[in-house]
Amino acid sequence: MRLAELSRRSGVSTATIKYYLREGLLAPGHQINTTTAEYDEEHLRRLRLVRAMIQVGRLPVATVREVLGHVDDDSLGRTVRLGAALWALPQVPEPDEDDVHVRTAHQEADELLRTLGWTNAEQLTSISPAYRSLVVALAALRRVGYDWDAELLVSYAQLMHRAAVLDLDHVERRPSEAEKVETAVLGTVLVEPMLRALHRLAQEEESARRYGFE
Amino acid sequence: MRLAELSRRSGVSTATIKYYLREGLLAPGHQINTTTAEYDEEHLRRLRLVRAMIQVGRLPVATVREVLGHVDDDSLGRTVRLGAALWALPQVPEPDEDDVHVRTAHQEADELLRTLGWTNAEQLTSISPAYRSLVVALAALRRVGYDWDAELLVSYAQLMHRAAVLDLDHVERRPSEAEKVETAVLGTVLVEPMLRALHRLAQEEESARRYGFE
Numbered sequence: 225m226r227l228a229e230l231s232r233r234s235g236v237s238t239a240t241i242k243y244y245l246r247e248g249l250l251a252p253g254h255q256i257n258t259t260t261a262e263y264d265e266e267h268l269r270r271l272r273l274v275r276a277m278i279q280v281g282r283l284p285v286a287t288v289r290e291v292l293g294h295v296d297d298d299s300l301g302r303t304v305r306l307g308a309a310l311w312a313l314p315q316v317p318e319p320d321e322d323d324v325h326v327r328t329a330h331q332e333a334d335e336l337l338r339t340l341g342w343t344n345a346e347q348l349t350s351i352s353p354a355y356r357s358l359v360v361a362l363a364a365l366r367r368v369g370y371d372w373d374a375e376l377l378v379s380y381a382q383l384m385h386r387a388a389v390l391d392l393d394h395v396e397r398r399p400s401e402a403e404k405v406e407t408a409v410l411g412t413v414l415v416e417p418m419l420r421a422l423h424r425l426a427q428e429e430e431s432a433r434r435y436g437f438e
Numbered sequence: 439m440r441l442a443e444l445s446r447r448s449g450v451s452t453a454t455i456k457y458y459l460r461e462g463l464l465a466p467g468h469q470i471n472t473t474t475a476e477y478d479e480e481h482l483r484r485l486r487l488v489r490a491m492i493q494v495g496r497l498p499v500a501t502v503r504e505v506l507g508h509v510d511d512d513s514l515g516r517t518v519r520l521g522a523a524l525w526a527l528p529q530v531p532e533p534d535e536d537d538v539h540v541r542t543a544h545q546e547a548d549e550l551l552r553t554l555g556w557t558n559a560e561q562l563t564s565i566s567p568a569y570r571s572l573v574v575a576l577a578a579l580r581r582v583g584y585d586w587d588a589e590l591l592v593s594y595a596q597l598m599h600r601a602a603v604l605d606l607d608h609v610e611r612r613p614s615e616a617e618k619v620e621t622a623v624l625g626t627v628l629v630e631p632m633l634r635a636l637h638r639l640a641q642e643e644e645s646a647r648r649y650g651f652e
Contacts, residue, residue: 235581272582280578306645310638316631344646345639354638361632364494367449368486370624372608379604380629381636383597388640390593392648394586410584412641415594416634417530418575422595423633424524424568424626425559426602431520432558434606 227253230263234271241271247285249274249292266402273406281413287312295405306408313412316357329362336377340385387419441467444477448485455485461499463488463506480616487620495627501526509619520622525567527626530574543576550591554599601633 231238244250250270253261270292277283277291294300294309319326333355337346349355365372391411398404445452458464464484467475484506491497491505508514508523533540547569551560563569579586605625612618 269583276578276582276584280582301649307642310641342639342643345643348642348646352639352642354635354642357635358632358639361628361635364490365624365628365632368490368494368624368628369483370490370621370628376604376608380601380633381640383601383604384633384636385640385644387594387597387637388644390590390597391641392644394590407584410579410582412638414575414579414582414584416637418572418579419594419598419637420630420634421568421571421575422598423601423630425556425566425572426595426599427524427605427626428521428562428566428568429556429559430599430602430606432562435515 225263225268226260227263230267230271234268234275236271236275244271244274247289249285249288269403269406273410276410276413280417281313283313283413291409295402295409298401305405309405309409310412311353316353316360319356319360319363323363325363325366326359328366329359332362332374332377333358335374336381339374339378340381391415439477439482440474441477444481444485448482448489450485450489458485458488461503463499463502483617483620487624490624490627494631495527497527497627505623509616509623512615519619523619523623524626530567530571533570533574533577537577539577539580540573542580543573546576546588546591547572549588550595553588553592554595605629 225233227238227241230236231241234241236244241250245252250267253263253267255261273295274288274292277288278285283291290312291309294305294312297305319329321327334346334349337343337349345352345355362377391408395404395408395411398407439447441452441455444450445455448455450458455464459466464481467477467481469475487509488502488506491502492499497505504526505523508519508526511519533543535541548560548563551557551563559566559569576591605622609618609622609625612621
């Protein structure tokens with residue numbers, strides 16, 4: 225397809241597509257003569273991914289370039305490739321290890337992983353941004369005196385594990401390896417806001433069931 | 439307790455406490471003489487809530503003031519009081535109703551609520567920011583061609599409903615009505631980042647279980 229059709233089918237303006245091409249976020253089309261390039265379904269898919277990260281995920285161009293670099297690196301196995309792509313997404317700042325709440329949070333997070341039997345995640349604690357985010361979130365809860373027990377944390381983690389199983393089942397149904405990795409990145413950027421919306425909606429529903437509307 | 443102890447126990451500097459007092463985010467202490475005021479456990483709790491919203495939730499002072507206004511409004515029943523407080527939190531922009539993906543997303547969201555039997559949430563669709571967030575999230579997924587079916591959406595929603603039941607059970611264990619409402623607001627600001635971290639950690643664990651680390 226030509227640039228105009230790529231624009232129409234993706235809903236992205238030709239000016240924006242040219243900008244993505246200049247920034248190297250989209251591979252050049254197949255040049256058929258000096259003024260015309262041809263684009264294919266792979267360009268369309270990539271364009272949607274780029275747009276999702278920039279317009280919905282509000283990621284900076286440099287971050288998108290880094291994520292795509294990992295997505296395209298087929299020298300890596302799937303877990304590492306996915307991990308590298310997802311880990312390039314914006315993450316929480318490093319926790320302050322001198323903070324007493326951070327130290328407690330580390331212990332709670334480690335105990336949680338042991339209780340759950342997440343032995344793979346246990347091997348990643350020194351490098352995983354997700355683990356770091358968990359420590360930061362738990363420390364913030366402790367700092368404000370939000371009180372909860374290990375059992376509640378385990379229940380939340382089990383629910384999120386079931387969500388992760390749904391995510392990965394969905395990713396596996398994609399036909400090609402490239403689409404699997406792209407779907408996983410899109411899922412992280414776009415499914416998280418959906419889960420948050422469903423969570424708040426469920427809170428409203430449950431609150432009204434228990435206490436009514438008055 | 440005096441200001442210095444309030445600062446020590448909350449971990450918030452005296453300068454910041456004075457700023458919150460000036461901004462009306464914290465009720466004045468009980469004046470014992472012209473230079474000294476006394477603070478109690480309620481001040482400590484409120485200070486933690488304010489700090490969580492500003493430092494962790496990164497909410498603007500005006501928003502925090504509005505949320506607290508609803509938290510303190512005991513003329514309202516619990517669902518409405520909670521709803522008003524949570525709805526004052528930053529929300530996604532209004533969806534563009536002329537957009538074809540937004541119209542499709544509305545239909546999908548409405549069908550989802552019917553399938554789930556969330557009859558209370560159905561009554562709130564015209565005013566609930568959570569419903570609006572869901573429509574925006576679904577439209578974004580459709581726009582980038584992320585393909586999923588109604589069944590997957592129902593499964594995600596059921597998981598998030600179970601999370602909401604855990605949330606509300608936890609809130610109900612708080613002794614006073616004021617603490618219940620405060621815990622609910624804290625939960626929304628601080629539990630969401632924890633759930634997101636658990637979700638990403640679960641994805642890493644599940645991915646490694648399925649594909650190994652190579």
